Structures are given as structure tokens and as C-alpha cells.
Amino acid sequence: MDQANAIEAFSALAHPSRLDAFRLLVRAGPKGLPAMEISRQLGAKPSTLSGHLSILKRAGVLTATRHQREIHYAANLANINELVQFLIADCCSGQLDDCKITLCP
Amino acid sequence: MDQANAIEAFSALAHPSRLDAFRLLVRAGPKGLPAMEISRQLGAKPSTLSGHLSILKRAGVLTATRHQREIHYAANLANINELVQFLIADCCSGQLDDCKITLCP
């Protein structure tokens, strides 16, 4: 994870439809959901959503796997972990324990 | 933390100078750094940086406290924690433990 990659990920998430899509896929779990299903649940036009999914995938926060006719998108939590680690790298220069953050308690 | 707040935070971080500034302040710890010092360390024009710091502060990822003539900016890690919790809320709908993310190990 480098600066360019982090910026791409943050940019990708900084959009209402894309953030909704990502959080929907977080809830959906590792199997993910096909594009049409995401489109339907979010009420987004397929062509518009396609662009959004493409942006999220290029940013590395989603994975895409084909299942017969459908392409299933899923949240890439490993990359989210790396992104957050990058964001708070060398927290407090190691001087303090002020930076405790716990996820999925 | 709601969707609008999360988008504002992601947008704020999705910029090279702002991401650099935030990570610099993460390293600087809770005391933070004055604006001019950030400007010097990042090689950014004061007026441009001022706008960036304002955006980061409005997004809630930085705090600002005046110390005599200087305004010290510091990373707001509590809000970053909330942001990440929001991002991965209801992970896998509670069905799996696939979503473990640990920060500041």
C-alpha cells in the first residue's frame, strides 16, 4: 500500500453510491453479490453502477469473480486493513499508546 | 458517524497533500504541529495548505487548538476509529469471522 493506492481507495469510497455499494458488500460477506442485485438494492442504473463498481475494483477495495453469467462483487477487507494501517503508520512515532483502534470487537 | 460524515472524511483524505498532512500529524502524536511547521515539512504554500487543513478539520479528522500565536493541528484518531467502524459495520451480517482487522498491534 503506497500513497497513490491509498488515495485511489479513499477517492473510491468518497461517493454516496460507491460507499453504499461497498457497505452492502461488507454485509453480504465473502460470497458477494452480482452487479444486477447491487443495482436493484441500491436503486442505481446499471450503466452508472457499472462505472462505480469498476472504480471500486480498480482501487482494490472490491474483488470480482464470474459465476456463469453473473459477476459477483465482494468487499476486499484485507486491502481495507492495509489501507488503515497505512493511514495510521508510525502512530505517535511509537512514543504513546494513544492510538489504539480495534475493529470487529 | 453517518454516510455524509464518512464521505466528507474520505474525500478529505483522498488528496496527496491532505493525506501527507494527516499522516505527518499521526506521527506527530496528540500534541500535533503548528500550521507553518506542516507547511514547511510538506513544502506547501501556506494559503493552499490552510485550505487543506480547513477541509481536514471540517471533516473531523483533525483538531485545531491555539497555542499563543500558533494553531496546532493534531490527528483525531477517535474519529478515524468511528469511520472504520462505520465502513465495515455489520460485517458478513455476523455470520462469519472473516472480517478481523487489528490496528496498532
Added chain:
DNA sequence: TCCATATTTCGTTAATACCCGAAATAACGA
């Protein structure tokens, strides 16, 4: 092969974000 479904690419238009220098505001010390 040929059709229907799933998804993406393309072209256009509208909105938003960026950078900078100059001027304005704030706070201290002589």
C-alpha cells in the same frame, strides 16, 4: 446458431475541486 440476460463502454453535458497570489484577520512584543 440465435436469442435473451448481464454487464460494460462511449459521447455529451453539468457540476465540482484545484492552485495561486493578494489582501484580510489574529496575536504577540517593543
Added chain:
DNA sequence: TCGTTATTTCGGGTATTAACGAAATATGGA
């Protein structure tokens, strides 16, 4: 008070990004 340093606000020209419908591509079944 006056000058100096610290920081922010303003104006404007340029560039990036968004949305949509229509058309194109891909896959599987009859």
C-alpha cells in the same frame, strides 16, 4: 500603539469527475 509573524479568506482561470441513455460485448440456453 505599531510592526511582525501566523494563518485564513477571496477571486478567477483550469482541470477533473459525475450522470445518463444508447450502443457494444460476453455468456449460457433453446
